[in-house]
Amino acid sequence: MAHKKADDRRREFIDTAARVIAADGVAKATTRRITEEAGAPTASLHYVFDGKDALLQAVLEQGPIDGQAAGARFVTPGMGLAAGVAALMRGYAGWVVDDVSWQQAQYELVLWAARTPSAKHLPGRVYRSYLDHTAQLLREATRPDDPVIDYQLLATHMLAVLDGLTLQAIAGQVRDLLAQTEIASANLVAWVERAAHPAG
DSSP states (O other), X not given: OOOXXXXXXXHHHHHHHHHHHHHHOSTTOOHHHHHHHHTOOXXXXXXXXXXXXXXXXXXXXXXXXHHHHHHHTTOOTTSOHHHHHHHHHHHHHHHHHHTHHHXXXXXXXXXXXXXXXXXXXXXXXXXXXXXXXXXXXXXXXXXXXXXXXXXXXXXXXXHHHXXXXXXXXXXXOOSXXXXXXXXXXXXXXXXXXXXXXXXX
């Protein structure tokens, strides 16, 4: 491995660890296996991470950072709530489609963290980050004439749909995740409109 800045090396190990985890599972993602895959000496991994658990936690924490950036690129302030829902769903789904193996690694790590005393707090923190960021982007997209909505509830429904579609994609059951996401977006917008203007 050529000489790299610590941040670049750190990110390379995160991406490599995710690939190994998606392919072989957490148990087989040893520091030796990861460094071999990265073409780096084991010592270089310990230069940027305290050990395997620290690296696994970093992979899990990278998920919301990348996902939030993917969604935010498609949202502009004041674009409208309906447009914001569709844009966010499209951005998140595009991120999933670009690298389904990354999503598989994230799910593997959520289960690992849930069973690891030092990492039990991470799944909740990571998911809360997704929810809060999604709700904030929805607020920014909203126009004054848009319906009043519980943004946290809407964000919860959006991520629940995306999580389900992502698991189906990992299982090979979704042929066109982007098309399914568009359908889900339309249903979510219709739900928002019904919540804003209940019958009767």
